[in-house]
Amino acid sequence: MLNRLTDHLIVISFDCLSSKDMPIVRELPNFKKLLDGAAVCENVKPIYPSVTYPCHTSIITGNYPNRHRIVRNTLIQPGKESPDWYWQRKYIQGTTLYDEAKKQNMKTGALLWPVTARAKIDYHIPEIFANRPWHSQVAVSLLNGSFFYTLEMNRRFGNMRKGIKQPWLDDFVTAVATHTIRTKKPDLMLIHLVDIDYQRHEHGFAGEESLSALRRQDKRLGKILQAIDESGNAEETTIIALGDHSALDVTHAINMNVYLQESGLIQTDRNGKVKNWKVYCKSNDGSAYLYVKDENDKPSTERLGALLHSLMQNPDNGLEKVVRGSEAAQMGADGEAAFMLEAREGFYFTEDMNVQPLVEIKPCDITSGKYCQAVHGYSPSKIDYRTVFIAKGKGIVPNVTIESMSLVDEGPTFARLLGLNLGETDGRILDEIILS
Structure with missing residues (x-):
């Protein structure tokens, strides 16, 4: 094991946070607080295809889809109206950040992090939904995550959610995350918030609904930052805020x-x-x-x-x-x-x-011609199609601007902060932001 540079690593993935959002993000109070003195990259190259499950697996393995084998969101089930997703950890080839953390007896947590169902994670509510008529959402969560932890979190905060609908689901996840950070103090915490992505799929990239989601994510970030302070471990904590891909409007x-x-x-x-x-x-x-x-x-x-x-x-x-x-x-x-x-x-x-x-696709506003749907999955070579990386706290060099990086550079960097080794990866450690 390498020397450990941080005691607590909190990773928040704001699904579909784009580089194009940064002019707005920089004016939001809690993002502004996080950005002050942070190491920042506004030119993060996504992987191909730039969809959520391959992206999040690349983040915690440091490898491209052709190596970790989460090459799509869903399984090949021709003609099935709602194909099953790559929900379970068993589909990933090779090791992950949370696997290596568990080998070193670190306390781990993951909330709605893709492709983690049935993984060995201590405080765990996976991203999985009821995809059969006879399934219930609570039951599939219980069976694929940390049973008693999920039971307790649903007892405490379950009234906040409406199944998997947004923005209520992210409110639930944030409540669970803040409680877990304060009371469990995990060494590694992975948090996946989906509100922005959901609104852009439904309403387009720059619709008012998407802007409202950005503002809601800022408030959720503020609650997580407050929980870190209240945990008593703020000086020993590294916080990462990142996006997994951008999106483009479609016609x-x-x-x-x-x-x-x-x-x-x-x-x-x-x-x-x-x-x-x-x-x-x-x-x-x-x-x-x-x-x-x-x-x-x-x-x-x-x-x-x-x-x-x-x-x-x-x-x-x-x-x-x-x-x-x-x-x-x-x-x-x-x-x-x-x-x-x-x-x-x-x-x-x-x-x-x-x-x-x-x-x-018909415009949702005939007068303005505004379209109401944005998607991702495109090649990283698309123009102005980048995401974001923000790192701050213990082990991070302050006030560093990273000109460009790849999504696969994140996992090796996280591993280095925790004194772990993901082995030979496609990505590199961002040495320029590491305090050694």
Whole structure:
């Protein structure tokens, strides 16, 4: 074990906090307090695809998706209306920050941190939702997290939440987080707050609802900062605030599986349900994977290649780029896919069928032409598509500006602060902010 530089590491992920938010964030009182004297990067490059579960796994492993294998949010379940997500820790290949902390007998906590269900974490309410008619939200949380801890937190604060709806869910998580920081004093605490991301998916990137979510997150940050002070451990604590990806407004949905259906590569029954498939499009919103069921099925692969060539001839179809799986792997994505597709700005992919192949999203405000939906998942090469990293406290050099960094640099840096080692990672330790 390396020398430990901090006693308590609190990591708060503000899902979908973008570099473009910083002019507003810098004027919010609690973010302003955190930023004063902090090490800051407003140019954090996300991973590919830039969706929540791969991003959060890259944060706590220091590796790209093609190594930790959380390459998408959801499993490949063709035709399933609500596919299961990569909820459980078992899907991650390799070690994680919380695994290494537990090996050193550190007290660990995680609240709604993706891909942690059934992980060995002391104070743990995982991000998982009831995805079967016979499931209840409380039951799946109890069975996949810390049973008695979850029971106690729901007894204390459960009246604050309305299932998994926002903004009530983040209010619940914040109440649990502040109580845990004050009373349990974990060595490592991972907190995932989703309000901004939720509002942007529903109302667009810069809608009033998204701005309100930013203000609510500032208030939640203030409560967490207050809890750290009240814990008596403020001088021994490092606090990290970060985003996992940005988002872009969209005007059109590309329903790639409809093209595959029309080409005979997906067969459906009379009710429109998938009964057989040779190629399937798995959406990451701004990008998508194309999987060939049988890699030896040359006719289907050739038919798919011809379809993609045809679609790329017309920019109005919304496709910006098509790369082979081997090239996607070099960008950190899933090399097991036959192809990876990137959408043009304003377009995104769905897995829908029984609709038109290209669907325009109607403006929510006809007068202004304002669109009401923003998504992510795009390539990190998209212009003005970056997220944020803020670090302050024990072990951090104050007032450092990091010109640029990658999401995968965060895990190795967190490990170094706790005196841990994640092994050989794709990311680097941010030595320029470490007080040694």
